[in-house]
Amino acid sequence: MDKIKRFFLSFKQSSSLFFLLKWTFICLLIGAFTGSASAVFLWTLEWATNYREANLWIIALLPIGGFIIGLSYHLYGESVVKGNNLLLEEFHSPKKIIPFKMAPLVFLGTILTHLFGGSAGREGTAVQIGGAIADQFTKIFKLSNLDRKIILVAGISAGFSSVFGTPLAGAIFALEVMVIGRIKFDAIIPSFLAAIFATYFCDIWQISHHTHYTISSVSELTLTTILWSLLAGIIFGLVSMLFSKSTHFWGNLFKKYIKYPPLRPLIGGAVLALVVYFMGTTKYIGLGVPTIVDAFNIDLNSYDFLLKIIFTSFTLGAGFKGGEVTPLFFIGATLGNVLIWFIPLPMGLLAGMGFVAVFAGATNTPIACTIMGIELFGIESGVFIALACTTSYLFSGHSGIYTSQTIGSPKHLSFNSEKGLSLTEIENKRNKK
Numbered sequence: 001m002d003k004i005k006r007f008f009l010s011f012k013q014s015s016s017l018f019f020l021l022k023w024t025f026i027c028l029l030i031g032a033f034t035g036s037a038s039a040v041f042l043w044t045l046e047w048a049t050n051y052r053e054a055n056l057w058i059i060a061l062l063p064i065g066g067f068i069i070g071l072s073y074h075l076y077g078e079s080v081v082k083g084n085n086l087l088l089e090e091f092h093s094p095k096k097i098i099p100f101k102m103a104p105l106v107f108l109g110t111i112l113t114h115l116f117g118g119s120a121g122r123e124g125t126a127v128q129i130g131g132a133i134a135d136q137f138t139k140i141f142k143l144s145n146l147d148r149k150i151i152l153v154a155g156i157s158a159g160f161s162s163v164f165g166t167p168l169a170g171a172i173f174a175l176e177v178m179v180i181g182r183i184k185f186d187a188i189i190p191s192f193l194a195a196i197f198a199t200y201f202c203d204i205w206q207i208s209h210h211t212h213y214t215i216s217s218v219s220e221l222t223l224t225t226i227l228w229s230l231l232a233g234i235i236f237g238l239v240s241m242l243f244s245k246s247t248h249f250w251g252n253l254f255k256k257y258i259k260y261p262p263l264r265p266l267i268g269g270a271v272l273a274l275v276v277y278f279m280g281t282t283k284y285i286g287l288g289v290p291t292i293v294d295a296f297n298i299d300l301n302s303y304d305f306l307l308k309i310i311f312t313s314f315t316l317g318a319g320f321k322g323g324e325v326t327p328l329f330f331i332g333a334t335l336g337n338v339l340i341w342f343i344p345l346p347m348g349l350l351a352g353m354g355f356v357a358v359f360a361g362a363t364n365t366p367i368a369c370t371i372m373g374i375e376l377f378g379i380e381s382g383v384f385i386a387l388a389c390t391t392s393y394l395f396s397g398h399s400g401i402y403t404s405q406t407i408g409s410p411k412h413l414s415f416n417s418e419k420g421l422s423l424t425e426i427e428n429k430r431n432k433k
Contacts, residue, residue: 019189020189023150023154023189023190023193024193026137026141026151026154026190027154027158027190027193027194027197028193028197029137030130030133030134030137030151030154030155030158030194030197030198031158031162031193031194031195031196031197031198031199031200031201032197032201033133034126034129034130034133034134034155034158034159034162034194034198034201035158035162035197035198035199035200035201035202035203035204036201036202036205037103037107037129037130037133038126038129038130038159038162038163038198038202039162039201039202039203039205039207040205040207041107041110041122041125041126041129041163042122042163042202042207042209043207044107044111045110045111045114045122045287048111048114048115049114049286049287051115052114052115052116052117052282052286053282056282058115058116058117059116059117059273059276059277059282059285060273060277061116062116062117062118062269062270062272062273063265063266063267063269063270063273064116064266064269065112065113065115065116065118065265065269066116066118066264066265066266066268066269066318066319066320067262067263067265067266067269068112069108069109069112069113069265069319069320069321070261070262070263070264070265070266070319071262072105072108072109073105073109073261073319074260074261074262076101076105077101077102077105079099080098080099080101080102080105080106080128080132082404083102083106083124083128083321084124084127084128084402084404085402085403085404086098086102086404087127087128087131087152087155087156088177088178088402088404088405089404090135090148090152091149091152091153091178092178092404092406094145094148094149097135097136097138097139098131098132098135098152099132100132100133100136101132102128102129102131102132103128103129103132103133106124106125106128106129106321107125107129109125109320109321109322110122110124110125110321110322110323112321113315113320113321113322114286114287114322116269117272117273117276117282117285117286118269118272118285118286118315118320118322119272119284119285119286119288119308119311119312119314119315119327120286120312120315120316120320120321120322120323120324120327121287121312121322121323121324121325121326121327121328122163122287122322122323122325122326123159123160123163123164123323123324123325123326124321124322124323124324124325125163125321125322125323126159126160126162126163126323127155127156127159127160127323128159129159130155130156130157130158130159130160130162130194130198131152131155131156131159132155133155133158134151134152134154134155134158134194135148135151135152135155137151138151149184149187150184150186150187150190151190153174153175153178153184153187153190153191154174154187154190154191154193154194155194156173156174156177157170157171157173157174157175157190157191157192157194157195157198158170158194158195158197158198159198160173160174160195161194161195161196161198161199162195162198162199162201162202163202164210164325164372165199165202165203165210166199166371166372166375166376167192167195167196167198167199168192168195168371168372168375169368169369169371169372169375170195170198170199170368171188171191171192171194171195171196172191172365172367172368172371173363173365173368173372174187174191174194174195175187175188175191175368176364176365176366176367176368177363177364177365177368177402177405178405179405179406179407179408180364180398180400180405180406180407180408180409180411181407181408181409181410181411182408182409183367211289211292211293213292213293213296213352213355213376213377214296214348214377215296215346215348215349215351215352215377215378215380215381216296216297216346216348217346217348217349218346218349218380218381218384219345219346219349219384221383221384225345225384226387228343228344228345229345229353229384229387229388229391230387230391231343232336232339232343232345232350232353232354232357232388232391233353233357233387233388233389233390233391233392233394233395234391234392234395235335235339236332236335236336236353236354236357236358236360236361236388236391236392236395237357237361237391237392237393237394237395237396238395238396239305239309239331239332239335239358239361240328240332240357240358240359240360240361240362240392240396241361241362241395241396241397241399242309243309243312243313243324243328243331243358243362243401244362244396244399244400244401245399246309246310246313246317247312247313247316247317247324247401248317248403248427249313249317250313250314250316250317250318251316251317252317253317254267254268254317254318254319261319264318264319265318265319265320267318268314268315268317268318268319268320269318269320271314272285272311272314272315272318275311283304284304284307284308284311285311287326287327287330288308288326288327288330289326291304291330291333291334292326292329292330292333292334292355295333295334295336295337295351295355296333296337296347296348296351296352297347297348299337299347300334300337300338301334302338302341304330304334304337304338305330305331305332305334305335305338308327308330308331308334309331312324312327312331324362324401325359325363328358328359328362329355329356329358329359331354331358332351332353332354332355332356332357332358332359333351333352333354333355334351334354335354335358336350336351336352336353336354336355337350337351337354339354345384349381349384352373352376352377352381352385353373353381353384353385353387353388354388355373355376356369356370356372356373356376356385356388356389357369357385357388357389357391357392358392359372360388360389360390360392360393360396361392361393361395361396362396362400362401363400363401363402364393364396364400364402364405365393366389366390366392366393367389369385369389370382370385370386370389370390373385373386373389393411394411394412397411397415398410398411398415398418398423398426399423399427400423402423403422403423403424403427404422404423404424405422405423406420406421406422406423407419407420407421407422407423407426408420
């Protein structure tokens, strides 16, 4: 009997070894291609940002850049225009391989958005590039639908981790973002492998760099500081919900009144260019990294986070390309900077908490954002980061920037009727009421 048990145990371990070797090989390929693509993307994005800031006249061409983006997607990219939501939809209901053209289209669209002065991020681009690259291996290796779900997770993990230099957060983000309240544990090894390989290959090129942020002072953990952290988390969650709803509002408005898609970013670009001209500042366009860095150390304007919400939601709603995460970092960090007016926690700590907590509420990924905060700022602020991220996640409700997310486990009992629905279905259900 003991020999039989050992035989079956040996068989199970052999299958586990095969699984590990199989996904190590596949994720090595995904990581190499995606990490290298992210390195080129980050370098190109830095060039576009520097060129724009040195030649501000180019912002006047934002409508033309918008029209090029809109026309390219209208003529060649209708099958991939949903972006990140397409990756989520294919995960939930596999139908066909993500067209590889998603990668160059979103790459070009994002660079043009930043070059001419739109307000957008970069994670959406990296995630779509990673997802499109990874899914090509589905047909190369003739993978099953179950394996295809895993490979989509690996692609998202590779893209996210390499563009931010946070392999742990990237891996957990990909596992957590697919279904709200659920983690796909059968993809945990591939997700971590892809994230680690992609970060390694992105860094090995040495043609790009990741911004470093520092929290100089952390409060002592007491009952009072815990309660203040919870209050901050509530505010971060409400603001993340505001951002999500603002982005959807502008997107729906443009679609309702402008039927020809290429005209949406053209008109939106004209409005943005005029606003930037009359405001006389480029603070709220592009990634906004200098302002994010400042939020940890110096007093900023009380309205910075609100203007970034308006600029970014309008830019993306009009049809420009990029991502939402770095603008969410800007919004969260500048909001945290303002909260020092009435929350007695250190400025850098509040900025760091907001940096990841607004992101957590908007993407419904509190665990990934907590890990990201620890990776970026150090373990010393970990408890405060966790309190802010989880509270923000709760108070953002069933909303988010990825409308194809489905509810696996409601955030609390009053949301039970929405279990199994996507965020789009939930919004439509509420509108009918």
